[in-house]
Amino acid sequence: MAVAFDEMNIPGGDLRPAYQELARWLKETPPEALEYRRQEAELLFRRIGITFAVYGDSESTERLIPFDVIPRIMSGKEWTLLEKGLKQRVKALNMFLRDIYHGRDILRAEIVPDDLIFQNPVFRPEMNGQQVPHDVYVHIAGIDIVRVDAEDFIVLEDNARTPSGVSYMLENREIMMRLFPDLFARHRVAPVERYPDELLSALRSVAPHSASGEPTVALLTPGVYNSAYYEHSFLADKLGVELVEGRDLIVKNNEVFMRTTEGLKRVDVIYRRVDDDFIDPLTFRPDSVLGVPGLMSAYAAGNITLANAVGTGIADDKAIYSYMPDIVKFYLGEEPILKNVPTWRCREPKDLAYVLDNLSELVVKEVHGSGGYGMLIGPAATKATIEAFREKLKREPEGFIAQPTLALSTCPTCTASGLAPRHVDLRPFVLTGSKSTTIVPGGLTRVALKEGSLVVNSSQGGGTKDTWILDE
Amino acid sequence: MLSRTAENLYWLARYVERAEYLARTIDATLRVTALPAAYIGKTNEWDSALLTAGVAESFYQTHEEANEHNVVDYLSFSADNPSSIRNCIEAARLNSRSVRTALTSEMWDTINSAWIELQEVWSKGTSTREDLAKFLRFVQETSLRFDGSAYRTMLRNDAYWFSRLGLHLERADNTARILDVKYHVLLPEEEHVGGPLDFYQWSSILRSVSALTAYHWVYRETLKPWLVADLLILNGTLPRSLASCYDNLVRNLDQIGVAYGRQGPAQRHARGIRNRLEHSNMNDIFQHGVHEFIQEFIADNSRLGEIITKQYLI
Numbered sequence: 001m002a003v004a005f006d007e008m009n010i011p012g013g014d015l016r017p018a019y020q021e022l023a024r025w026l027k028e029t030p031p032e033a034l035e036y037r038r039q040e041a042e043l044l045f046r047r048i049g050i051t052f053a054v055y056g057d058s059e060s061t062e063r064l065i066p067f068d069v070i071p072r073i074m075s076g077k078e079w080t081l082l083e084k085g086l087k088q089r090v091k092a093l094n095m096f097l098r099d100i101y102h103g104r105d106i107l108r109a110e111i112v113p114d115d116l117i118f119q120n121p122v123f124r125p126e127m128n129g130q131q132v133p134h135d136v137y138v139h140i141a142g143i144d145i146v147r148v149d150a151e152d153f154i155v156l157e158d159n160a161r162t163p164s165g166v167s168y169m170l171e172n173r174e175i176m177m178r179l180f181p182d183l184f185a186r187h188r189v190a191p192v193e194r195y196p197d198e199l200l201s202a203l204r205s206v207a208p209h210s211a212s213g214e215p216t217v218a219l220l221t222p223g224v225y226n227s228a229y230y231e232h233s234f235l236a237d238k239l240g241v242e243l244v245e246g247r248d249l250i251v252k253n254n255e256v257f258m259r260t261t262e263g264l265k266r267v268d269v270i271y272r273r274v275d276d277d278f279i280d281p282l283t284f285r286p287d288s289v290l291g292v293p294g295l296m297s298a299y300a301a302g303n304i305t306l307a308n309a310v311g312t313g314i315a316d317d318k319a320i321y322s323y324m325p326d327i328v329k330f331y332l333g334e335e336p337i338l339k340n341v342p343t344w345r346c347r348e349p350k351d352l353a354y355v356l357d358n359l360s361e362l363v364v365k366e367v368h369g370s371g372g373y374g375m376l377i378g379p380a381a382t383k384a385t386i387e388a389f390r391e392k393l394k395r396e397p398e399g400f401i402a403q404p405t406l407a408l409s410t411c412p413t414c415t416a417s418g419l420a421p422r423h424v425d426l427r428p429f430v431l432t433g434s435k436s437t438t439i440v441p442g443g444l445t446r447v448a449l450k451e452g453s454l455v456v457n458s459s460q461g462g463g464t465k466d467t468w469i470l471d472e
Numbered sequence: 473m474l475s476r477t478a479e480n481l482y483w484l485a486r487y488v489e490r491a492e493y494l495a496r497t498i499d500a501t502l503r504v505t506a507l508p509a510a511y512i513g514k515t516n517e518w519d520s521a522l523l524t525a526g527v528a529e530s531f532y533q534t535h536e537e538a539n540e541h542n543v544v545d546y547l548s549f550s551a552d553n554p555s556s557i558r559n560c561i562e563a564a565r566l567n568s569r570s571v572r573t574a575l576t577s578e579m580w581d582t583i584n585s586a587w588i589e590l591q592e593v594w595s596k597g598t599s600t601r602e603d604l605a606k607f608l609r610f611v612q613e614t615s616l617r618f619d620g621s622a623y624r625t626m627l628r629n630d631a632y633w634f635s636r637l638g639l640h641l642e643r644a645d646n647t648a649r650i651l652d653v654k655y656h657v658l659l660p661e662e663e664h665v666g667g668p669l670d671f672y673q674w675s676s677i678l679r680s681v682s683a684l685t686a687y688h689w690v691y692r693e694t695l696k697p698w699l700v701a702d703l704l705i706l707n708g709t710l711p712r713s714l715a716s717c718y719d720n721l722v723r724n725l726d727q728i729g730v731a732y733g734r735q736g737p738a739q740r741h742a743r744g745i746r747n748r749l750e751h752s753n754m755n756d757i758f759q760h761g762v763h764e765f766i767q768e769f770i771a772d773n774s775r776l777g778e779i780i781t782k783q784y785l786i
Contacts, residue, residue: 047585049569223570224566243573248476259475259476259786261473
């Protein structure tokens with residue numbers, strides 16, 4: 001594996017321009033002061049209760065995501081390019097989804113193979129021909145971006161279902177501003193706190209036409225035991241909307257209402273953080289207690305907007321991912337601004353053969369997996385693990401894709417033995433309303449805290465950093 | 473607001489109030505048991521602590537006898553006792569999490585910080601009296617802080633009123649229970665009124681509701697059972713009295729009624745109880761029987777809880 005691109009240091013000792021002020025400040029700041037602030041930050045996170053639940057971890061049901069106090073900095077120029085690429089990508093994702101559930105031009109043009117859609121468990125036949133309000137499917141997208149050199153941003157994953165992490169983007173900034181006011185004074189950091197406002201207006205803009213007056217928005221959560229519950233309550237609070245659970249909602253005459261102390265109140269837009277499978281027991285999993293019976297018929301009747309729409313999983317599926325550059329070209333007639341990671345589709349025999357021969361070099365992912373679970377990182381795996389994975393791959397090749405091990409860029413990070421480079425990725429959040437697409441400058445930077453590790457997922461021991469876009 | 477939110481706020485306030493009350497009960501019991509045997513006779517104060525907490529039955533399902541060690545443990549730390557202080561704080565924190573959007577950050581901070589701190593107490597336990605005293609004080613302070621932050625930071629809207637309903641309903645229940653148990657279980661027939669046992673029993677009642685000083689201010693007298701009962705039942709100036717709780721319940725229900733433009737059975741039922749308290753005097757109550765009076769009150773009070781639940785919370 002090549003030496004990773006470092007976002008702060010140019011090999012040979014020079015600093016990249018965006019980091020010069022930070023480097024000066026780090027030189028003036030004694031390590032104890034940094035450690036003290038780190039502890040203070042942790043205390044703040046714990047007191048505010050910024051935690052996530054770890055499934056299957058009986059020791060502690062709530063954990064803090066480790067927070068690294070060294071910010072990750074990006075120049076305004078870099079951001080402008082990234083922003084353009086993100087908007088392009090999300091626009092294409094939305095057009096793709098509309099097409100898949102309506103005309104299916106892209107299948108007829110044989111750009112994407114039929115069976116990848118129709119045999120895919122995340123494809124929702126219930127959405128065929130259904131009109132979604134304002135033709136927006138992915139209102140909130142979290143696009144995972146990595147860097148491998150000074151020029152290129154590469155999309156690692158499109159999250160088009162219920163992407164999480166935006167509360168960390170906002171809280172990280174709050175805490176950094178509290179702990180390091182002097183450091184902010186020395187930079188011009190583009191603000192991110194407009195996000196809740198932008199989200200609310202995007203959600204309002206896509207209200208169904210049957211909504212009267214000011215549309216009522218609610219945020220639907222699976223409840224306190226969900227790993228992202230903190231985020232759900234945080235966002236509902238910032239948006240000023242009700243945080244509802246399935247049991248708070250009821251469908252009557254194809255309209256959705258919430259139970260309030262003053263009786264039933266109509267809801268027009270649901271920002272739902274409950275997966276498709278659980279959202280309506282009458283349509284999807286009958287054993288789900290998280291959903292709302294009849295929600296899908298209200299949806300079909302055009303009386304409720306679901307954000308994100310039902311069936312968006314087909315666009316962020318890892319099997320579809322490899323076609324994204326073609327998808328962008330097909331709908332927009334433009335070259336994709338953001339690159340894809342080269343991807344081998346194990347369903348294709350030629351690719352599978354290559355993957356099986358090179359397992360120790362590759363990252364192999366489950367097509368439907370998430371959160372860093374069920375993946376093989378070849379270079380870091382033992383022989384036995386690789387062999388076990390080989391059998392899995394042979395049994396069910398269509399369930400996997402493989403990618404080269406990328407040398408993710410690194411950022412300086414506080415570690416037990418002082419500052420050291422650690423691998424990072426970035427998840428910016430792209431909002432699409434009826435009229436416009438917006439992105440607040442920044443996103444969630446996740447950092448692999450273990451030396452050499454490429455796994456940044458919070459469920460696997462990754463941490464987060466504040467992400468600064470410099471206003472130039 | 474969402475019915476579930478109102479329900480959570482209501483129960484959150486009840487749990488915090490109950491935790492404080494349990495801490496006071498343990499505290500008062502410890503004081504009495506520290507007295508020489510000549511002063512307190514042969515009664516088992518720990519039994520009465522279980523009774524006032526309303527958990528005697530469940531306690532004896534797993535324990536043979538009530539002593540300081542196992543009662544303190546059961547009331548404070550036991551995970552098996554649904555209304556132990558520990559479970560009250562756990563439940564309060566869980567409720568807080570699910571209605572965070574309806575709480576002010578000060579209220580959340582109080583509950584969450586207490587929960588974090590108490591995690592440590594659970595894991596280490598309280599091996600010494602000092603530890604225990606510190607723990608009990610901490611629980612009472614948490615309740616004070618919670619109550620104070622609600623009072624000082626919440627908007628005066630339905631969220632506030634529902635949480636006050638929980639608080640006063642729970643408080644009324646606690647006061648009524650302690651009176652009832654002390655009056656009928658603790659005072660042995662042969663002990664003549666006014667003896668040292670009597671004195672310490674009544675002062676422990678007052679201490680457990682934080683009203684010992686108040687008693688002297690109001691009556692300027694030595695402790696007398698009927699005056700203690702008068703203070704705790706009928707005196708509207710004492711915040712823990714049944715009368716005062718009902719003034720608050722009626723007021724908060726009225727505010728909800730006005731805000732929603734509609735009165736209902738909860739408003740009528742609460743007003744009925746308050747009127748009965750207003751038109752009672754201690755003579756009548758003693759004639760009727762204090763025990764009977766309080767039993768009826770406890771039933772009426774819990775009936776109000778059911779009516780509120782039906783009218784607003786489900």
